[in-house]
Amino acid sequence: VKPSTTVLSVNKDIIQKGSSFTLTCVVEGYPQPETPTLRRGNTPFTLSCSGVNIKTCTVGFSNIDYSYSGQYNCSTKNIINSQDKLSSATLQINVYSQTDVTMTTTPLPGGRTYYLTGDPLTITCSVEGVPRSSFTF
Numbered sequence: 544v545k546p547s548t549t550v551l552s553v554n555k556d557i558i559q560k561g562s563s564f565t566l567t568c569v570v571e572g573y574p575q576p577e578t579p580t581l582r583r584g585n586t587p588f589t590l591s592c593s594g595v596n597i598k599t600c601t602v603g604f605s606n607i608d609y610s611y612s613g614q615y616n617c618s619t620k621n622i623i624n625s626q627d628k629l630s631s632a633t634l635q636i637n638v639y640s641q642t643d644v645t646m647t648t649t650p651l652p653g654g655r656t657y658y659l660t661g662d663p664l665t666i667t668c669s670v671e672g673v674p675r676s677s678f679t680f
Contacts, residue, residue, distance in 0.1 A: 549570050560638055565604075566588075567601045576621045579618060580618055584613060613636060617631060618632075639673050646666060646667070647667045
């Protein structure tokens with residue numbers, strides 16, 4: 544008789560915006576553990592599982608954005624574990640992206656394609672990236 548144990552892993556070291564990743568939750572116990580639950584905060588995810596006393600469960604994510612960053616928790620129990628003693632594992636996922644720089648200028652007066660001396664000019668530069676980038680202008 545063995546209480547359930549849980550291991551949570553991801554298939555990549557670096558997870559980039561727009562890419563995909565798979566989380567795997569492996570639970571083991573005798574009697575067999577219940578099908579585990581996977582959550583990020585209050586958001587549950589549906590797992591695809593195989594096995595009996597050792598269950599390997601996966602969920603895939605694709606075209607990810609920054610909202611996929613966060614702490615994922617996989618938990619289960621069997622009749623040896625009580626409700627207040629769930630077997631669980633936690634994994635922090637951070638979504639990264641390359642640095643994107645965008646520069647814009649104020650519209651030219653009268654639809655011209657060139658600036659004249661004395662024309663107002665505002666240049667706006669924005670940078671997006673994780674981890675946060677710095678630049679010199």
